Amino acid sequence: QVQLVESGGGVVQPGTSLRLSCAASGFTFSSYALHWVRQAPGKGLEWVAVISYDGNKKYYADSVKGRFTISRDNSKNTLYLHMNSLRAEDTAVYYCARSSSGTFDAFNIWGQGTMVTVSS
Amino acid sequence: QLVLTQSPSASASLGASVKLTCTLSSGHSSYAIAWHQQQPEKGPRYLMKLNSDGSHRKGDGIPDRFSGSSSGAERYLTISSLQSEDEADYYCQTWGIDIGVFGGGTKLTVL
Numbered sequence: 001q002v003q004l005v006e007s008g009g010g011v012v013q014p015g016t017s018l019r020l021s022c023a024a025s026g027f028t029f030s031s032y033a034l035h036w037v038r039q040a041p042g043k044g045l046e047w048v049a050v051i052s053y054d055g056n057k058k059y060y061a062d063s064v065k066g067r068f069t070i071s072r073d074n075s076k077n078t079l080y081l082h083m084n085s086l087r088a089e090d091t092a093v094y095y096c097a098r099s100s101s102g103t104f105d106a107f108n109i110w111g112q113g114t115m116v117t118v119s120s
Numbered sequence: 121q122l123v124l125t126q127s128p129s130a131s132a133s134l135g136a137s138v139k140l141t142c143t144l145s146s147g148h149s150s151y152a153i154a155w156h157q158q159q160p161e162k163g164p165r166y167l168m169k170l171n172s173d174g175s176h177r178k179g180d181g182i183p184d185r186f187s188g189s190s191s192g193a194e195r196y197l198t199i200s201s202l203q204s205e206d207e208a209d210y211y212c213q214t215w216g217i218d219i220g221v222f223g224g225g226t227k228l229t230v231l
Binding site for chain 1: 221
């Protein structure tokens, strides 16, 4: 079935780096744009970044611009989020989500999330 | 600036209907949105994409009790015959050329 599975979360110290992965299955991965969305404890959803179906276009929320990098490997059906210079305010559950088309659109598939805790 | 506004909370009785509202910021009344449900301690679930003309496309397995409608800059989610499992947070989502936006969410309590 159509599925997104995140991994790579954990507890890290401020200023360090972490890479999240999102493995996709059940659909033609290279046809869809993909996003990262996060949710801090007790808070609402926050869009983080998007990558187009072919990887040529990438956009970021101001809160992570210059620190986070979104990428994808269409040969491995996997989405990534490279997070550098992590801060306490980056603590959140990180979800990957699929657009319903090759570019920005409604998110119609969600992963189950992976928790990232930034703490000394 | 593209912004979505939702009321923080709503409540309705078991078996009744409720209409949740998501308001697009000025100048963005033609935008489509999506509605997502997040039950307690779970990840979000896509409910539907809702266009400015009120047409909508629901996700797989979403019951007929969930419907969408539009009026100007307002986008609505109506849930009829409320069930206990409908108690959840509901988020609207939209997008621009280079940005994704979520509303603040509405916490629905089923009485």
